[in-house]
Amino acid sequence: MDTVDAVIVGAGHNGLVAANLLADAGWSVRVLEATGEPGGAVRSGEVTAPGYLSDLFSAFYPLGYASPVLRDLALDRHGLSWTHAPTVLTHLLPDGRAATVSRDLERTMASMETFAAGDGERWKQAYGEWSDIADRMLPVILRPFPPVADGLGLARRLGVGGSLRLARRLVLSARELGSELFQGEGARVALAGCALHTDLSPEEAGGGVYGWLLTMLGQQVGWPVPVGGAGQLTAALVRRLRARGGEIVYRAPVSRVLVARGRAMGVRTADGRDWRARRAVIADVPAPALFLDLVGERWLPPRLVEDLAHFRWDGATVKVDWALNRPIPWTTAETSGSGTVHLGADLNGLTRYAGKLATGEVPDDPFLLLGQMTTTDPSRSPAGTESAWAYTHLPHRPVWPAEVIAAHVERIEAVIEKQAPGFRAAIVGRNVFGPGDLERENPSLVGGALGGGTSAAFQQLFLRPVPGLGRADTPVDRLYLGSSSAHPGGGVHGAPGANAARAALARDRLPFYRAGIEGLQRAVYAS
Known part of the structure; x- marks a missing residue:
């Protein structure tokens, strides 16, 4: 087998991004994918009924649309195009009231104003504050830790006082942040519902920043989807890579990272073949799988192995896709045009739901994130119909009995039926992915966890995936963690x-780079 500059383990979107950037630098690149198709959690397919396209895992991509990483790849030149629902998001309260975020600022303000006088202006002020720093904030969030250049630029823009206030905002819970910014429940619950796209409760420190980020991005750029399905984002990455000479090998599950004298030399696949890499091995797999299964304790500092015992997954997920013979018959008209709908809980209900998950219980009243895909992209199903999905979380467990999942699907559909009588009668096809199904379809979704590990503050920045550097470098030279288990x-x-x-690239280009990284790692893992 010929040797290439870099071997990428996993053809998820992160692996494909890494492969593209290395190919841009002139490296020869080979991607090894365990399954029969690329994309990881960015895939689509007909799983409910013929002619109904579903996004199998992830769907709406505000961060992808705004990401400087994806923007710089110019994927529009490789067939990717985006589309938007008429409105971004509606949080539908149990009493039928709705808080809606629209890309039209005036519409969003009017919706929030119905909950409390002055909340429309308060929303405008919050969005103005976001707009002033968004161009700096996203690179600070997405770049390796610490984001020195972008961080200093943001600090200069805000000044000392503004920087301290931003730092305080970043550690607030979703409930506390909402109560500081707004008076009425509409804006508060919209923010908290977005925070629950992670595995955090409205009460957890650091949760507010996720709600703030997603709501403000929704206001700024919307929550768009790729025309023709999530798989079109993956397809554009694949086309771009192949145009630069990159190779993808399918059904090639990696069983071992080959290490000699502390350096990654390549990988071995389950069929016994060795695939050599001159310059780098990048792993788009969960951190425990990379370090404990593919590398092994022999090549790792004992303290790192100990820390991995405390690695925490995010919650399990149940996702249901439906083929509907008509749009969802919402009783609250404001909901009909939203690409994403949150329903099943008010603010206190979100806390109760999260509390059930925290204590290992199955919530009796699940909070749902629901996507109306044909509303967003008419190509997803025949005219006059709807391709829709919803997901909710469960506690993280090794195994979920089929009857427990089936009972929870009944609860999910009951929540929707209550707000949209006739929903069940419109179902012409259904697909259920329980936690085990998600992992079977994508081995990186361990136990149905979508985020590569908890979003809690104790496993973020330089604490992700374990206390360390907050960077992609690992204790094995020329081996890098490039999955969602890594920062950010x-x-x-x-x-x-x-x-x-x-x-x-830095390791290959800068002669003293590795010495510096090794010195920092000794300080972290030796004590």
Whole structure:
């Protein structure tokens, strides 16, 4: 087998981003994918009924659309185009009231104003504050830790006082942040519902920043989807890579990273073949799988192995896709035009739901994230119909009995039926992915966890995936972690893959880079 400059383990979107960046630098690149198709959690297919296209895992991509990583790849030149629903998001409260975020600022303000006088202006002010720093904030979030250049630029723009206030905002819970910014429940619950796209409760420190980020991005750029399905984002990455000479090998599950004298030399696949790499191995797989299964304890500092015992996954997921013979018959008209709908809980209900998950219980009243895909992209199903999905979380467990999942699907559909009588009668096809199904379809979704590890503050920045450097570098020379288990974590934005590629290029280009990294790692893992 011929040797290439870099071997990428996994053809998820992060692996493909890394491969593209290395190919741009003139490296020869080979991607090894365990399954029969690329994309990882960025894929689509007909799983409910003929003619109905579903996004199998992830769907709406505000971070992907805004990400400087994906933007710089110019994927529009490789067939990717985006489309938007008429409105971005509606949080539908149990009493039928709706808080809606639209790309039209005046429409969003009017919706929030119905909950509390002055909340329309308060929303405008919050969005203005975001707009002033968005061009700096996204690179700070997505670049390797610490983001020195972008961080200093943001600090200069804000000044000392503004920087301290931003730092305080970043550690607030979703409930606390919402209560500081707004008076009414509409804006508060919209923010908290977005925070629950992670595995955090409205009460957890650091959760507010996720709600703030997603709501403000929704206001700024919307929550768009690729025309023709999530798989079109993957297809554009694949086309771009192949145009630069990159290779993808399918059904090639990696069983071992080959290490000699502390350096990654390539990988071995399950069929016994060795695939050599001159310059780098980048792994788009979960951190425990890379370090414990593919590398092995022999090549790792004992303290790192100990820390991995405390690695925490995010919650399990149940996702249901439906083929509907008509649009969802919402009783609240405002909901009909939204690409994404949150429903099943008010603010206190979100806390109760998250509390059930925290104590290992199955919520009786699940909070749902629901996507109306044909509303967003008419190509997803025949005219006059709807391709829709919803997901909710469960506690993370090794196995979920089929009857428990089936009962939870009943609860999910009951939540929708209550707000849209006739929903069940419109179903002409259904597909259920429980936690085990998600992992079977994509081995990186361990136990149905979508985020590559918890979003809690204790596993972010330089603490992700374990206390360390917050960078893609590993204790094995020329081996890099490029999955959502690495900083900055989950979401379809390509940052972990890009950060891994940049680390590999720096290691190859700068003679003293590795010595510096090794010195820092000794300080971290030796004590």
